[in-house]
Amino acid sequence: MLKDFLKKKKRYATIPSERAKQEVPEGLMTKCPACRTIMYTKELKKNLYVCDTCGHHHRMAAYDRMNSIFDSGTFVEFNQNMTSLNPLGFDAYEEKLEADRKKTGINEAVVTGEGQIGGFGAVAAVMDARFRMGSMGSVVGEKITLAVERAIDKKLPFILFSASGGARMQEGVLSLMQMAKTSAALQKLHREGGLFISIMTHPTTGGVSASFASLGDYNFAEPKALIGFAGRRIIEQTIRQELPDDFQTAEFLLKHGQLDRVVPRLEMKETLRNILDIHAS
Template sequence: MLKDFLKKKKRYATIPSERAKQEVPEGLMTKCPSCRTIMYTKELKKNLYVCDSCGHHHRMTAYERFDSLFDEGTFVEFDKNMIGENPLDFPTYEEKLEADRKKTDLNEAIVTGKGTINGYGAVMAVMDSRFRMGSMGSVVGEKITRAVEQSIEMGVPFILFSASGGARMQEGVLSLMQMAKTSAALEKLSRQGGLFISVMTHPTTGGVSASFASLGDYNFAEPKALIGFAGRRIIEQTIRQELPDDFQTAEFLLKHGQLDRVVSRLEMKELLTTILEIHSI
């Protein structure tokens, strides 16, 4: 009798792992990489992909960023169909670009457009790290430059959210040229009395951090974002010193005067509204 009871208990207590997987739809839950809290993806999205437990900022797509900041129905995209080519005939580059287009539904690593933030007009550019790690190629530089020119023409501020691994190696010197090109456009904006707000998100590195991302009238960053030019290992080998644990984080840069403020995504729209209101007077 006792044997039969234990067998039955074991049988009913065991759930096949495959069956368990089928019962939980893919993408329903998300685990925070920082605090390991498991949460509903839908709730995380409502909270702008900021973990409720520890404040970790999860990745956000370019269009989600526009939705979180621009007033509903005001976003108009620029140069959506601009597509890069393979100017240096780099092997398999075209195939990689096409694969990223299918994976992300983006034509390039940046989306630009105009809209209003609580009624204040702005031109905005948002980099998306899902496309070639947000690397800066010719199209990225061209779209930023055109967006800055639109900002000058419309007489509204320019806002840029960067997320990039740096220059795109498959385009060689043509990629590096975008550093000067975008910087020249921003200098023109400055001479015209325009406003540039730069927000660095995780990660902002290489040629992007060394050019347009660091040229804002206001330089902000999201919490714990990785920001820097060369990697930690290369710097340590060069200067032959051990770097602090928080080196190249947004908080480290703020402490050393390279940022104006570290801003939570949940406070970003309110802060941008305040700045736009001040500069509209």
Template sequence: MNIKDLFVKKKRYATIPSERAKQEVPEGLMTKCPSCRTIMYTKELKKNLLVCASCGHHHRMNAYERIASLFDEGSFKEYDQGITSENPLNFPTYEQKLEDIRKKTGLNEGIVTGEGTINEGPAVVAVMDPRFIMGSMGSAIGEKITRAVEEAVKKKYPFILFSASGGARMQEGVLSLMQMAKTSAALEKLSREGLLFISIMTHPTTGGVSASFASLGDYNFAEPKALIGFAGRRIIEQTIRQELPENFQTAEFLLEHGQLDRVIHRSELKETLANIIDMHQV
């Protein structure tokens, strides 16, 4: 053997997985945490309420996943499934966008409302779903929230709302903005009846939603590191000509400055809600 062969390493070439090899891994089997980059089995992540076991990052929950995680099995009854958005301003491509997102998500609108029991305590709930045009608030969402609040008043049940929204829906213009007043007026009626309203802000809760019903709870809670605010960081910095803190508009920042009552880990949420409902039973 030539002595040079002892010092020359053979080149190693990276192997490119074949299309067949790629197809053998089922889509959705694994999930990568966007925070710590840990790769985990999706099934295990769901068992852990979509919270990363490595860093505690709260992945987004859709409306039905959240309802299933909180309400007693078989107790939930949905309201107003037939209420859907239309196109009152004849906004271009809006109707097609709605049709496409309904097929993709299986939802008629960006919120699910209904009633059920949490550890046998009855409650009316509204859960926004960020998959539906980023949970943006249109006329149908305002109507469904208002009807759910009215049902809570009628039955003397507490009302729980999970917000997850980019704000008002631009395709409905001023009609979308009117939902801020409409829902707030319904919640004022709930308050006058001496009934409980619990608001839980999830990632993200912004714009007209954060400036109206999401901030009107008797208890205002949030999930860890949820983005909560009205205008975006860049707009605020340009307006006030100051650099904002790194954690600005996070749930923890708002808690520190008195705008939230508590930041609650998802694993503790059901027990917390059940205790509050029990404490306020009329």
């Protein structure tokens, strides 16, 4: 009798089968890396990928970013079909690019376009860290430069959301040349009296932080975004000093004068609308 009772208990104590586990759709839930809260991905997306529990800003895809700042139905993308070549013959570079295109649904690490924010026209470029870690190659530099030139021609403000690991090593010196090219285009925008708003998101590092990302008339960042040129460990080894815990965060840079403001994502569109309104004349 006791044996039958134990068998019965054992039947109800079994772990779920693999089939039962697979019934939960992939991507249904997301765990916050900061506070470990598990939430519905759909609800997280509605909140612009900001954790409702701790305020952690999750990475955001380029098109989601565009939709979050532009008025509904006004955004028009341009230079969408520009793609990178392999000028240095780097092994498996084309295969990696194609894999990222399939994974992200975009052709390069930046999306550019034009639309309205609160009724005010603007040209924007949004970098996407899912594509080659947002690294800056020839196409990224060219698309940003063309977007700046479009802003000059149409006398519109230019807005850039940066998210990058720096220059793309597979394109060597051609990547480094984009630092000068984009900076020269922004200097022309400045001479023409145009407005450039730079928003640095997590992460903005390397040659991107050392060039166009830091040249805004307004330099903003999202909360706790990693912003810097060289890595923390390299700097500590070079200067032989221990750096503060918050070193290279948006808040640290704001405190030391490199940023004008740290803007939470849920306040970003209203902040941009107000600035565009001020400069509308």
